[in-house]
Amino acid sequence: xxxxxxxxxxxxxxxxxxxxxxxxxxxxxxxxxxxxxxxxxxxxxxxxxxxxxxxxxxxxxxxxxxxxxxxxxxxxxxxxxxxxxxxxxxxxxxxxxxxxxxxxxxxxxxxxxxxxxxxxxxxxxxxxxxxxxxxxxxxxxxxxxxxxxxxxxxxxxxxxxxxxxxxxxxxxxxxxxxxxxxxxxxxxxxxxxxxxxxxxxxxxxxxxxxxxxxxxxxxxxxxxxxxxxxxxxxxxxxxxxxxxxxxxxxxxxxxxxxxxxxxxxxxxxxxxxxx
Ligand SMILES: [Zn+2]
Numbered sequence: 404x405x406x407x408x409x410x411x412x413x414x415x416x417x418x419x420x421x422x423x424x425x426x427x428x429x430x431x432x433x434x435x436x437x438x439x440x441x442x443x444x445x446x447x448x449x450x451x452x453x454x455x456x457x458x459x460x461x462x463x464x465x466x467x468x469x470x471x472x473x474x475x476x477x478x479x480x481x482x483x484x485x486x487x488x489x490x491x492x493x494x495x496x497x498x499x500x501x502x503x504x505x506x507x508x509x510x511x512x513x514x515x516x517x518x519x520x521x522x523x524x525x526x527x528x529x530x531x532x533x534x535x536x537x538x539x540x541x542x543x544x545x546x547x548x549x550x551x552x553x554x555x556x557x558x559x560x561x562x563x564x565x566x567x568x569x570x571x572x573x574x575x576x577x578x579x580x581x582x583x584x585x586x587x588x589x590x591x592x593x594x595x596x597x598x599x600x601x602x603x604x605x606x607x608x609x610x611x612x613x614x615x616x617x618x619x620x621x622x623x624x625x626x627x628x629x630x631x632x633x634x635x636x637x638x639x640x641x642x643x644x645x646x647x648x649x650x651x652x653x654x655x656x657x658x659x660x661x662x663x664x665x666x667x668x669x670x671x672x673x674x675x676x677x678x
Contacts, residue, residue, distance in 0.1 A: 449476060449519065449520075450476070450477070451474040451475060451476060451509055451520040452474065452475060452476075452477050452480065453472045453473065453474045454472060454473065454474075454475060454480055455470070455472045456472075456503065457480070457483045457484060457486075457487045457503050458483070458484040458485075458487040458488050458491075460487060460499065460500055460501040460502065460503055461500065461502060461503070462502075462503045462504075462505050462508075463502050463503070463504050463505070464504075464505065464506075465504035465505060465506050465526035465527060465589070466506065471505075473505060473508035473509060473523075474508060474509035474520055475508055475509060475520045475521075475523075476519060476520040476521050478599060479520060479521045479522075479593075479594050482573060482574070482594060482599075483523065485573060486569060486570060486572075486573045486574075487501070487503065489569060489572065489573065490528075490566065490569040490669070493569065493666060493669050493670060493675070494565075494669065494670065494673045494675050495675050496673055496674075496675055497530040497531075497540065498530055498531040498532065498533060499530075499531060500531055501528060501529065501530050501531075502528070502529040502530075502537070503525070503528060504525070504526040504527035504528065504529065505523055505524060505525060505526060505589075506524045506526045506588070506589045507522075507523065507524040507589075508520070508522070508523045508524075515595065516576070516593035516594075516595045517593075519595075521593050521594050521595060522591060522592060522593035522594075522595075523591075523592055523593075524585075524588075524589040524590070524591050524592075525541075525543055525566075525570075525589060525590045525591075525592060526542075526543050526544065526588075526589045526590075527539055527541055527542050527543060527544075528540050528541035528566065540562055540673075541562050541563065541566045542559060542562070542563070543563070543580075543588070543589045543590040544587070544588050544589065545580040545587045545588075546587065546588075548560075557621070560621045561621060561622055561672045561673070561674075562672060562673065563579075563580075564579075564614070564617050564618045564621050564622055564668065564672055565622065565668060565669045565670075565671070565672020565673050566590075566669075566672075567579050567590065567614050567617075567618070568614070568618060568664075568665040568666075568668035568669045568672065569665070569669045570590070570592050571602070571611065571614050571661075571665050572601075572602075572661075572662055572665040572666060572669070573601070573602070574592050574593065574594055574597055574602060575594070575596040575597035575602035575605075575608070575611075576591070576592065576593045576594070576595060576596050576597070576610065577590065577591070577592050577610055577611075577614065578590065578591040578592075578610050579610065579613060579614060579617070581613040581617065581629060581631065582609070582610055582613065601658055601662070602658070602661065603655070603657065603658045603661050604654045604655045604660070604661040604664075605655075606633040606655055607633070609631045612631050612632065612633050612637065613629060613631050615637060615641050615654060615664070616628065616629040616630070616631075616637050616640075617629050618644075618664075618668045618672075619637070619640040619641060619644060622668050622671050622672045623640070623643075623644050623647075623668070623671070625640040625643070625644075627640045638653065638654070641653070641654040641664060642654070644664060644667070644668075645660060645663065645664060647678055648663060648664075648667040648678050650663040650664075650667075
């Protein structure tokens, strides 16, 4: 898990820059020797491994619906295995096989996390029905369902934020649709900040704040304002949720408070438990 401990700061100040330099130097030497080698981004991101799925469940290219293998840093892929297992076992509801729809994983042109194989853009989750058919149980593309109404909209929204909770449980960096831009199309997850550690709530982290506010509002039925600003209302509503689920305290008190909030939000969002 050593390769997982890098923080954003270390990558930008030292490690990545040094590896880039070596990569360029190697390319230069090869060019001088008369061999044409493309600029070696591969050497900048360390060892990547291609996997056909996550936790044994196949990944698909969301845009083509075709099965597809993706490359990851192995330690990050291990964490994704843990996440999907947690999602499956905590909801206690769905049947395998699960299909994990992605729009991106390793990519040398999407910023540091994707370049290093430490990020995915999650587009959707599909499960198997007892009848043998498949059904979508998470849809990340906000524009697909934002104009729906009534109970159908509520269902899409609950599944969205419940799945967000399962990811926030494991990763510090989870970017959801209120963050705007491409996060309205798919949900971005990476471990640049949390590394191999389990995350805690940080009241200055906008994506975590959006998640808490939206979960309080859409899953727990509070009238919470969703503005990405941590305030007394958000703090109180999250506290009320922690009281309701028997944990008590405040969401920033410890990692276990953050985990309890997210675990219960996952279960309530998918109607596993009402609390
Ligand atoms: Zn991404």
